[in-house]
Amino acid sequence: MNLFLDTLFNGLAIGSVLVLAALGLAVVFGLMGVINMAHGELMMLGAYTTFVVQNLLKTGPLEGLFPIYILISIPLAFLVSGLAGLLLEATVIRRLYGRPLETLLATWGVSLILQQFVRSVSTAFALGLLLSVALGLFVHRFLPSHWWQQRWAPLLNFVNWLLASAIGIGLAASLGSVRVLDQAWFSARNIDVTAPQWLRGSIDIGSVNMPVARLFIIGLTIIALVSVNWFLQKSVWGIRIRAVTQNRSMSNCLGIPTETVDALTFLVGSGLAGVAGVAVTLLGSVGPNLGGNYIVDCFMVVVLGGVGKLLGTVLAALGIGVLSYVLGSGSLLLVWPTMPAALNELITFFATTSMAKVLVFALIVVFLQFRPAGLFPPRGRMVEV
């Protein structure tokens, strides 16, 4: 019984991290069919938001709020990652709908850019970037409008951006000689997010020892799930999102602004990634590479769960959580101590975290051989879409 509870709790703990990390992807990949390789980096932005909030509240007038900085970070991280996602949608993904391969490559490139961005961003860098974008976007407003109807308008546009970039780089370089402005905000080093005191210990419920941070993540996951479900099922925009998912052209005909719906879906999915980013700061280190550690697991969960089904995502994540815990911790040996020696050796061999991961992957591959569309395959007319 004891062992059962232990397994259940730890499986739930591992699974809830996966649910939270994959939830945003389930929305973006599941509902929009966009393969967003930058999902992990959106999580990373959420984690860095937590770091910034923590440092802002550490000292200064708002010091009293420090113990609950993690709660304050959650909506802010949602906002930061959501806006980053919105920008990503408007600049890259919108142009690539219906071309999954190109989307995959483009978002992967974006993920690299985001990683390098947090490594090298400094005040000088940020000001330079801001100036470039501002010039690039606004200069043409001041040029005679008939210039933009000429045949050489694309060339003009190109030159405009080229000059804007050059000026931005120039500004960054000249500001870079000032030591204060040149200091990288985060640098390539990992940053330290320290959990507030009340999230550090553990409590014993019955005979099971539960770290508070894990309970917090489980709670956060449940809240996120309930709200996403409510949003998609009950709210007006949620219903529109589902309508567009089911039949885009019909929705369009009925007056649903599909482009706004796309942007909104992406914002929600990206924002959820930010919330997951806040949660994972409680477990591990925060650095530019954080996203890469989660992205594969996220896709695994969504594919196994069946694209487009939140319930599938949840069950898949919990299943993977329990399975990797049972295999990795070698609990099977405790349940059945008298098993044949050969089987015992086999289980011992797989009872390390890295081998368990191999085995879980292998099992998923086998499972997908029999059910290629995952646990909950889309049915009926949706398949054709």
Add this chain to the structure above:
Amino acid sequence: MASVRSNKLFVRALGGTTALITSLSVVSCSGEKKAEGGFDGEVKVGILHSRSGTMAISENTVAEAELMAIDEINAKGGVVIDGKKLKIVPVEEDGASDWPTFAEKSKKLIDQDKVAVVFGGWTSASRKAMLPVYEAKDHFLFYPIQYEGQECSKNIFYSGATPNQQAEPAVDWLLKNKGKDFFLVGSDYVYPRTANTIMKEQLKAKGGKLVGEDYLPLGNTEVAPIIAKIKQALPKGGVIVNTLNGDSNVAFFKQMKAAGITPANGYSIMSFSIAEEEIAAIGPEYLEGTFAAWNYFQSLDTPASKKFTADFKAKYGDKRVTNDPAEAAYMMVYLWAAAAEKAKSVDDNKVREALVGVSFNAPEGKVTVQPNHHVEKLVLIGEVQKDGMFKILENQGFKKPVAWNQYVPETKGFTCDWTQKRPDAGKYKM
């Protein structure tokens, strides 16, 4: 611009006049000038560390320590060969935490830049990637990190510890002072796997007991199964030896603390990859009371050690810390320069031969290069304090390096001695 130039002209003119008038002032003036820029030539050396990617956090410090040693040697007049002062010019390359890149950049440093020597590498994987390059080109690499041993290349000098200078004394110390039940945790790659193989043999030989082991893929942060295993295997406390590398350590210690596996509850945790730099990154509150074995700690109380730390802080900022890899990196530049002066040449073959027996008063004490291309090192056991520094619990004195491990059956009885003129000098039966 113009004013700078006229200033220079003015200085030159002034120097010329003084030279004509008094000879005494010329001597002092030209003496000063030589220390600044009056070299008779240059010698290029390669610096090859990850300045980007996941290893950058650790390798930056190492590269900085090497550059500091080069600056110091240059400030004293560079490498003096036959009375000629050669300025050391570092050529920096970025290994980018990518092992094939290390091999590629090594080729570039040797073939294009024609460097006299390369200082570089951190992970064993990067060294294993570079080794064939240096052996094929018969060139010359200095590697500054403690590693798993079981290697002895003619073309590599290792200024970090072999297992018998770090892991083995640490295990002996744990057996004597902390208990017999061991749980081994490591990242899943060559160093932890090999180090744990050695430790398992050692435990067998010394009466310890292995109660479990686990490996985490590099970068993985989910350690719940490991914690459960530790709780099953060591319900009442025991010894945990940690060879995790990089980011995983943060997850490991954060979650261990939350689960109550702490020194206060009877667990003795010994880490082999956590030095002062990593403590600062993980947070001392998670590590306080755990142990580490190294050959140098910033808290080592000797004049040489204090000077090294003070110089490093003066150069790179007051918040920075020194650690074992930085010290080993700093020392190897000096060892190379001393060997070049001894060989009266910067030619890689001659310097390599001259290196065996060369000594340097390093921050950890006087170190001497041994015939197996490793260095005799000071063995220290430390405990992490609140301020992120180590309290030195035991100083076991200097230990000679053993390249081929004597606990592992496959290499037992083998040794390495590059002063022997035999074809199998890298590995032969004693």
